[in-house]
Amino acid sequence: MPHLHTRAGRLLAGLFSLAIALALPRGAGAQSPTGDSPALTYHVELGDQADDRFHVRLVVEGLSSDSDVLQFAATAPGTYQVMDIGRFVEGLRATGADGSEIAVERVSTNQWRIASPADVREISYTVAETWDTPVPEHPVYPMAGTSIEADHVLFNAHAVLGFPTGMQDAPVRLAFDLPEGWTVGTALETDGTGMYAAEDFDFLVDSPILAGSALTVATTEVGGAPVEIYTYAKAGGIRSDMLLESMAAMLNASADFLDGLPVDRYVFLYHFEDPPKQGTPYGAWEHSYSSEYVLPEAPWSEGYGQAITDIAAHEFLHIVTPLNIHSEIIEHFDFEKPVPSRHLWLYEGVTEWGSHMVQLRAGIKPLDAYLTELVQKISADQTQFDPTYPLEKLALTSYGDEGQAQYGNIYMRGALVAGLLDIRLLELSGGEMDLQDVLLELMERYGKEEPFDDATFHQTLVDMTFPEIGDFLQRYVVAAEPLPIAEYYAKLGIDYDPAGPSFRVMEEPTPEQEALRAAWMAARPSA
Numbered sequence: 008m009p010h011l012h013t014r015a016g017r018l019l020a021g022l023f024s025l026a027i028a029l030a031l032p033r034g035a036g037a038q039s040p041t042g043d044s045p046a047l048t049y050h051v052e053l054g055d056q057a058d059d060r061f062h063v064r065l066v067v068e069g070l071s072s073d074s075d076v077l078q079f080a081a082t083a084p085g086t087y088q089v090m091d092i093g094r095f096v097e098g099l100r101a102t103g104a105d106g107s108e109i110a111v112e113r114v115s116t117n118q119w120r121i122a123s124p125a126d127v128r129e130i131s132y133t134v135a136e137t138w139d140t141p142v143p144e145h146p147v148y149p150m151a152g153t154s155i156e157a158d159h160v161l162f163n164a165h166a167v168l169g170f171p172t173g174m175q176d177a178p179v180r181l182a183f184d185l186p187e188g189w190t191v192g193t194a195l196e197t198d199g200t201g202m203y204a205a206e207d208f209d210f211l212v213d214s215p216i217l218a219g220s221a222l223t224v225a226t227t228e229v230g231g232a233p234v235e236i237y238t239y240a241k242a243g244g245i246r247s248d249m250l251l252e253s254m255a256a257m258l259n260a261s262a263d264f265l266d267g268l269p270v271d272r273y274v275f276l277y278h279f280e281d282p283p284k285q286g287t288p289y290g291a292w293e294h295s296y297s298s299e300y301v302l303p304e305a306p307w308s309e310g311y312g313q314a315i316t317d318i319a320a321h322e323f324l325h326i327v328t329p330l331n332i333h334s335e336i337i338e339h340f341d342f343e344k345p346v347p348s349r350h351l352w353l354y355e356g357v358t359e360w361g362s363h364m365v366q367l368r369a370g371i372k373p374l375d376a377y378l379t380e381l382v383q384k385i386s387a388d389q390t391q392f393d394p395t396y397p398l399e400k401l402a403l404t405s406y407g408d409e410g411q412a413q414y415g416n417i418y419m420r421g422a423l424v425a426g427l428l429d430i431r432l433l434e435l436s437g438g439e440m441d442l443q444d445v446l447l448e449l450m451e452r453y454g455k456e457e458p459f460d461d462a463t464f465h466q467t468l469v470d471m472t473f474p475e476i477g478d479f480l481q482r483y484v485v486a487a488e489p490l491p492i493a494e495y496y497a498k499l500g501i502d503y504d505p506a507g508p509s510f511r512v513m514e515e516p517t518p519e520q521e522a523l524r525a526a527w528m529a530a531r532p533s534a
């Protein structure tokens with residue numbers, strides 16, 4: 008592989024790939040429920056695009072006294088960063104039926120209190136785009152922020168829209184006034200009136216929009232489901248058909264890995280440009296039915312395509328977890344004060360492991376390339392992060408500075424632990440059960456509507472597998488014992504030399520080692 012692959016692959020997949028997507032049941036959305044929860048209807052206009060602001064009107068009525076605060080996002084699912092979108096809001100007003108002004112008071116960074124909510128018919132404000140608006144601290148990740156340019160717009164709902172407290176579950180409609188003739192990429196569906204419809208605010212946040220005058224589009228079918236790719240490239244050097252060609256084998260392998268796709272449509276949104284002026288330059292963010300990528304517009308090459316494919320594999324595989332396997336803690340996201348789940352090792356570590364393993368088992372990624380990536384993760388765990396910092400603690404502290412400093416290790420140590428768990432399961436089952444089988448069984452048992460219990464999930468895994476798995480999780484997820492890399496890969500007939508570090512396939516493995524390696528590399532569950 009060219010140098011670019013190694014560098015870009017590590018940089019992008021390792022450092023900026025993001026965490027938990029909010030797992031949401033897919034809903035058609037716009038129909039008002041039978042309850043008394045009124046719908047929220049947002050009208051968003053770009054105004055004069057040169058002013059870098061979204062002009063927002065929220066049309067609502069029947070706000071109760073419990074819904075007297077308009078809440079903007081302090082953070083968003085899976086980002087683990089302080090965003091404080093209230094910082095970007097200006098000129099917030101509330102008006103009644105006759106257009107009369109209703110008093111509003113800003114009560115915190117992200118909250119505006121409305122004096123008489125029952126009288127409100129419209130709340131209006133402008134909100135500056137995050138890419139081109141300097142802030143003294145906590146810049147918003149580009150893929151989780153907003154950009155308005157003459158030729159395209161990136162829209163993330165949590166970075167534009169506020170919701171009345173207590174109405175996070177209310178159905179939402181969005182009228183987005185985009186320039187005529189623009190192509191729009193999003194997993195959102197429109198209702199009969201041409202508005203985007205979502206069953207609630209969370210679903211809207213889970214569905215970014217990329218629109219532009221010259222987006223390229225490519226579509227395919229994967230496991231029976233339509234998959235769409237929308238690409239904005241500032242200089243036009245990277246197109247959706249190039250990305251599809253690069254990703255096609257990975258997408259099909261993922262569908263095989265999962266025994267079919269658990270979604271009925273999936274959308275990739277790609278944005279290629281020089282980095283924004285501040286903050287983290289690049290990254291990707293997974294969602295339930297789409298993923299959003301902000302990447303450098305580097306010269307196209309097979310190596311760059313492979314690096315992007317590795318990132319896309321990770322984000323795409325998030326449809327397994329947390330979308331279809333998640334605890335009750337992330338089922339309901341708190342935009343003001345998020346509560347962490349302790350199972351980040353599952354959501355991110357297992358997903359990162361799967362994104363490479365799916366390609367190894369499909370024969371797309373050669374064994375030596377897979378082992379080279381393992382070496383990179385081992386080195387990163389040892390040199391870039393604290394290898395004694397437990398993965399469970401990392402999860403529980405991820406919103407604080409201490410945990411945030413270790414956060415990137417969930418893609419390194421977290422993936423290594425997932426790989427070891429896979430080997431341990433194969434060993435204990437005599438090659439009959441691996442981590443892939445356990446994921447499929449978990450998807451069947453839980454699925455998108457049914458969360459597992461955050462506190463007792465390890466015992467659930469033990470009950471599904473072997474008593475020894477409890478000991479494994481205690482040592483390497485709850486605690487941070489040194490990882491038994493050499494011992495475990497030897498079971499597969501692969502020597503590990505920690506001095507390199509490096510891996511080498513044994514020239515004369517025992518029949519047991521040979522058999523276990525064959526089971527480890529076998530594409531499943533087709534067997």
Ligand SMILES: [Zn+2]
Pocket residue numbers: 024025026027293321322325354355358
């Ligand atoms: Zn991720």
